Every structure is written in C-alpha cells, then in structure tokens.
Amino acid sequence: xxxxxxxxxxxxxxxxxxxxxxxxxxxxLWFAKFIYRDARGMHVALExxxxxxxxxxxxxxxxSTLDVAxxxxxxxxxxxxxxxxxxxxxxxxxxxxxxFLKREVVRWIKNTDVKPGRPKKV
Numbered sequence: 001x002x003x004x005x006x007x008x009x010x011x012x013x014x015x016x017x018x019x020x021x022x023x024x025x026x027x028x029l030w031f032a033k034f035i036y037r038d039a040r041g042m043h044v045a046l047e048x049x050x051x052x053x054x055x056x057x058x059x060x061x062x063x064s065t066l067d068v069a070x071x072x073x074x075x076x077x078x079x080x081x082x083x084x085x086x087x088x089x090x091x092x093x094x095x096x097x098x099x100f101l102k103r104e105v106v107r108w109i110k111n112t113d114v115k116p117g118r119p120k121k122v
Contacts (some may be wrong), residue, residue: 028070030054032061035092035098042094059103064090068105072114088113 030053031046044056044064051057054071068088069076082088088108090098 005082030057030063030067032057032102034062034066035099044094044097044099057102059106061102062099062104063102063105065098065100069099071105072109074114078114082108082112082114 029050031048031050033044034047036043036045047061054067055064057063063071065076065079068079072079079088080098083090088100091101091104091105092099
C-alpha cells in the first residue's frame with residue numbers, strides 16, 4: 001500500500017508528509033492538535049501549518065502521546081506509565097488519546113530522566 005502524500009488539514013489542502021532537511025535526512029513534521037465537537041462527539045484534528053521541529057510548537061498548543069514519545073525518544077507506553085504515576089499532567093482525553101499542553105511536556109522532560117525500555121535488573 002502506498003503512502004498518501006496529500007490530504008486536508010484543518011479544512012485546507014496540505015501536500016507532503018515529510019520534508020528533506022539540509023543534511024539529506026528526512027525530517028518529521030510536527031502538528032499541534034485541537035479538539036472540536038460535532039454531532040458524533042468530540043474529535044482531535046491537526047492544526048495547519050505544521051511545524052518542522054518540536055521546539056517550534058508554541059507552549060500553549062496541544063500535543064499527543066505519540067508526539068511526546070517521539071520528542072523524548074521513548075515509547076508511547078512509557079509516556080502512559082508516567083501519566084499513571086502522576087508525573088505528567090494530561091490536559092484532556094478524547095477517546096483513548098491523551099492530549100498534553102506543550103509547556104507541561106517540556107517541564108516533564110526537564111524534571112524527569114526518561115529512560116526508554118525496561119529497567120535493568122541489578
């Protein structure tokens with residue numbers, strides 16, 4: 001199955017999912033999220049235009065669990081575990097998706113030593 005390179009983001013057409021960086025490596029696009037309600041309930045949508053780095057997203061915007069995991073180099077399960085412990089505050093939850101304020105994520109990354117993987121037995 002081929003990857004779709006176009007779509008509608010925030011009601012506007014958007015082309016391309018990845019950008020080429022100056023070093024020739026693929027760069028990831030970062031989308032801030034917003035919540036909207038319609039007749040079928042609450043939904044999460046992507047804001048347009050995308051950001052080329054996590055640090056470029058404004059601090060008052062929402063990011064998803066997968067965005068947090070990609071930003072700190074861990075799995076989404078690790079992020080969910082820190083939410084369960086109360087170390088990372090959830091701004092809102094839509095279905096099974098946690099949404100965080102970016103400023104809370106930055107605070108959590110600075111205050112926590114995020115280690116991907118299982119702890120090693122001593």
